[in-house]
Amino acid sequence: MTPNTAPSAPSAPSRRSFLASTAVAAAAVAGGMPLLAACGGSDSGSGGGTSAGKSAKKLLPAYIATNVVTPDIAAKNGSAVGFTSKLDIAALKTSVPKKLGKGGKVSIMSPFWGSPPKSDNAYYKAMNDLIGVDVEWQNQDGNTYDQKLGAVLASSDIPDVVVIPGWNMGGKIPSAIIGKFADLGPYLSGDAIKQYPNLAAIPTDAWQRSLFGGKLRGLPQPAPYVTGIVPLYRKDIFDKEGYEVPTSADEFMALCKEITNAKAKRWACLDMKWTAFQSFGVLSGSEKPLGWNLVDGKMVYRIETQEYLEALEWTRKLFAAGYVHPDARLGKSAATDPGPKFAAGEFLIYAQNISQWWSRTAEQATQNPDYKIWGMDIFGHDGGSPTLWAEQPAGIFAFVSKKASESVIRDVLAVANVTAAPYGTKEYMLTNYGVEGTHYTVKNGVPTKTDQGNNEVINAYVMVASPTATIAHPDFPEVAKAQVEWQQRMGAFTKKSSFYGMQITEPSRYTNLSNDFEQLEDDIVRGRKKISDMQQAVSDWKSKGGDQLRDWYKKLLDENGPAAS
Known part of the structure; x- marks a missing residue:
């Protein structure tokens, strides 16, 4: 169902x-x-x-x-x-x-x-x-x-x-x-x-x-x-191999090292960027208004935060160490339909919608009775409680x-x-x-x-x-x-961030202002661009309208107040 x-x-x-x-x-x-x-x-x-x-x-x-x-x-x-x-x-x-x-x-x-x-x-x-x-x-x-x-x-x-x-x-x-x-x-x-x-x-x-x-x-x-995005993992293989579910970013990295054996065609994970955003407490990227939040009286956008850069750097290290399945590095089949190679045990962890917890279970129930997909709790990057943001x-x-x-x-x-x-x-x-x-x-x-x-x-x-x-x-x-x-x-x-629960349309002049950031994120974590490229892009974003958009959001909040109680 x-x-x-x-x-x-x-x-x-x-x-x-x-x-x-x-x-x-x-x-x-x-x-x-x-x-x-x-x-x-x-x-x-x-x-x-x-x-x-x-x-x-x-x-x-x-x-x-x-x-x-x-x-x-x-x-x-x-x-x-x-x-x-x-x-x-x-x-x-x-x-x-x-x-x-x-x-x-x-x-x-x-x-x-x-x-x-x-x-x-x-x-x-x-x-x-x-x-x-x-x-x-x-x-x-x-x-x-x-x-x-x-x-x-x-x-x-x-x-x-x-x-x-x-x-x-x-x-x-x-x-x-x-x-x-x-x-x-x-x-x-x-x-x-x-x-x-x-x-x-x-x-x-x-x-x-x-x-x-x-x-x-x-x-x-x-x-x-x-959040609907869950770090899904092969619990049956974890149990068999004695792998522990990680509770910090460092533990996750160490687990990936333990799992990965390229010669045996086993990698730890797919692209874990979304889990990184969750673990490091980055504001939601699911729609533009949710990326803004009032912090100490100032309106802050997600891409401006230190947590955002730290999440990208951590994800880049996963790729650089060779822990990510080659298809995900190339943006190929395992990334678009992770089911078959996940079932084959070519990688053991991936971040996807919670609905796949059930759908992958149902897919494998008859032909692979030992198969068990499960969801990891999202860990705070430092081993403490995570800070997650409402969708x-x-x-x-x-x-x-x-x-x-x-x-x-x-x-x-x-x-x-x-x-x-x-x-x-x-x-x-x-x-x-x-x-x-x-x-x-x-x-x-x-x-x-x-x-x-x-x-x-x-x-x-x-x-x-x-x-x-x-x-x-x-x-x-x-x-x-x-x-x-x-x-x-x-x-x-x-x-709940400042604009949770609200229907907001940004002025049309800002429509394309942040369009290129997702591609830049993907280039950085795959090593094609550097963190400094993101810092430059954020600086450009501010000067091209980001700071004006900040003022617009601040005025919006001042006039309407938050919807969340």
């Missing part, structure tokens, strides 16, 4: 390689997309701005926790909720006792990975019947969604609902969101949301992220705010056209109230798995998709709205438990 958790984009090797390696496979297996955190912001005009902060509280829906289902592991420290029990179809709860839809038609445009099913398929029919709405899907290739989105939003003919992932919110999209989509506040703000109990159970932070241009416009997919609590949003009538908006909310049903309900199973016997079967408490399920129940209704972030793997409950507990332990060390 797909964990409803979000990686930090551009996370691990790259956002696109993550989509290629994980999303389609997971969608086919589980009927849902692993969610990607936002890379963009929102607000109108080239001047940029925000619609969040303390002043926005009055726009937010009331939070009313669901009591329909009780998770096996409650959320804590920004984690997902966890379910570790086998699935009991007979015990599924009902969270939507009556149809809220009034029988109208709603068109939805959404990114889609794979081959869209026929429009009259059994899954769509069952969902529409449950909701009481005739949803017409306008699925678009997720890999080229940017272009289609731009064209549609520039036209006068917009579908009733448009799903926009955060990583597609570049360029003119934020201003189009404000200009083209409806204010849902009259239907959802405050106690109004009580008509839609499953939406009322979505965490407030996720709704905070759904404010665009001073209005509540988005229906969110919540995500844990704990955004929602990353994909559905928007309703400004031209939509009230009846259409109500029908859209009826759809969202079903798709946001919690795990353990009939509505969740239909949304994520389809019809029992047609799209999936259950054996020993584990649901398994049929061929029809794999063809029809993929990234459609799950894109409209989601329940609170949830991890549930009835096939591997020990993995689900470990994932949630990892998030909870790491959440205890997680801080």
Whole structure:
């Protein structure tokens, strides 16, 4: 079952390689997309701005926790909720006792990975019947969604609902969101949301992220705010060889030396840059606003910090010592799809999205029963506790056209109230798995998709709205438990930077200011450039607009205050 958790984009090797390696496979297996955190912001005009902060509280829906289902592991420290029990179809709860839809038609445009099913398929029919709405899907290739989105939003003919992932919110999209989509506040703000109990159970932070241009416009997919990038390792080989999980940067380096034997085709790891950023306490690089933080009254950007340089230098030493798999040094296959060579034991550690903890386990379960992938706790570089930084609590949003009538908006909310049903309900199973016997079967408490399920129940209704972030793997409950507990332990060390939870669009003149830093990071850790090149690049960044952008962010914070409590 797909964990409803979000990686930090551009996370691990790259956002696109993550989509290629994980999303389609997971969608086919589980009927849902692993969610990607936002890379963009929102607000109108080239001047940029925000619609969040303390002043926005009055726009937010009331939070009313669901009591329909009780998770096996409650959320804590920004984690997902966890379910570790086998699935009991007979015990599924009902969270939507009556149809809220009034029988109208709603068109939805959404990114889609794979081959869209026929429009009259059994899954769509069952969902529409449950909701009481005739949803017409306008699925678009997720890999080229940017272009289609731009064209549609520039036209006068917009579908009733448009799903926009955060990583597609570049360029003119934020201003189009404000200009083209409806204010849902009259239907959802405050106690109004009580008509839609499953939406009322979505965490407030996720709704905070759904404010665009001073209005509540988005229906969110919540995500844990704990980092989604885990140092994954081969626990079976560690146990066999007696390797100890490291608790400092020096211990990690020593472990890599012990593991690596190039003649035997074994290296310690792939590129560990993202783990280095975590270990050294570098501010988040998943989206630009999260890279800024107020420190002793001054606004500081992540690339200016000593921790940033130290993390790059440590990663460079891993490469220079020969501990990194050759494919990662060249940016080749093991870096884009680490699964096969990780399974072969060619390297034992890599940093990737938490969803791969389960997906790699599931891949190897039958052919390699001794295989065990596990997640390391992130260590403070000096052996102490790490300082981690929160990611955004929602990353994909559905928007309703400004031209939509009230009846259409109500029908859209009826759809969202079903798709946001919690795990353990009939509505969740239909949304994520389809019809029992047609799209999936259950054996020993584990649901398994049929061929029809794999063809029809993929990234459609799950894109409209989601329940609170949830991890549930009835096939591997020990993995689900470990994932949630990892998030909870790491959440205890997680801080919220100044612009956590806020939708921000930088002024357009700064759009490309920091575009080249990721490539420079990769060149430095591979020895093609020097730390001094980064110091020069930071100096250039300041003079080319970085210092002005700092003032802009400071003014933004002074005027709006932080969103995080």
